[in-house]
Amino acid sequence: MKYAIGVDLGTSSVKVLLVDQNGQVVSSVSKSYPLIQPHPGYSEQDPEQWVEKTIQALKELTEKSGVPRDEIEGLSFSGQMHGLVLLDENLQAIRNAILWNDTRTTEQCKKIDQVLGGKLLEITKNPALEGFTLPKM
Known part of the structure; x- marks a missing residue:
């Protein structure tokens, strides 16, 4: 088998x-x-x-x-x-x-959104979220 x-x-x-x-x-x-x-x-x-x-x-x-x-x-x-x-x-x-469930990057997510505005969402179709890798970097 x-x-x-x-x-x-x-x-x-x-x-x-x-x-x-x-x-x-x-x-x-x-x-x-x-x-x-x-x-x-x-x-x-x-x-x-x-x-x-x-x-x-x-x-x-x-x-x-x-x-x-x-x-x-x-x-x-x-x-x-x-x-x-x-x-x-x-x-x-x-x-x-x-x-993925680490939430230490709240401030980094806010900063990414502030600096890039809607550009990140436009390019990647994803916002900067705490669970994603970009803010962790």
Whole structure:
């Protein structure tokens, strides 16, 4: 039989799911990681935790299911939206990721709107919102 794995890297945990070719769930695993909130409105996570917990979950999923790995033919991945992960020249994270639900950029959003007026909305079709990446930069 053929199988596929789905990975959902969420805000509170990574969830992995193994399904067979008929869409039946064979096994699932979830691994949580902490939300870092050093100040009101801040919402961050360590990107290395995403990698470590995903690897742990995939190992547990395949071991728990008993499905031979060569029968797993597909992998689907979804992740959080609008997170900012800053990397150095060696592609290593230089700080915690700033998540989509971080609201520290209220003043930056106001400033962007003040300076650009409606130009940002005209070009991108999106206003400067706290959850988006531009204000975080």
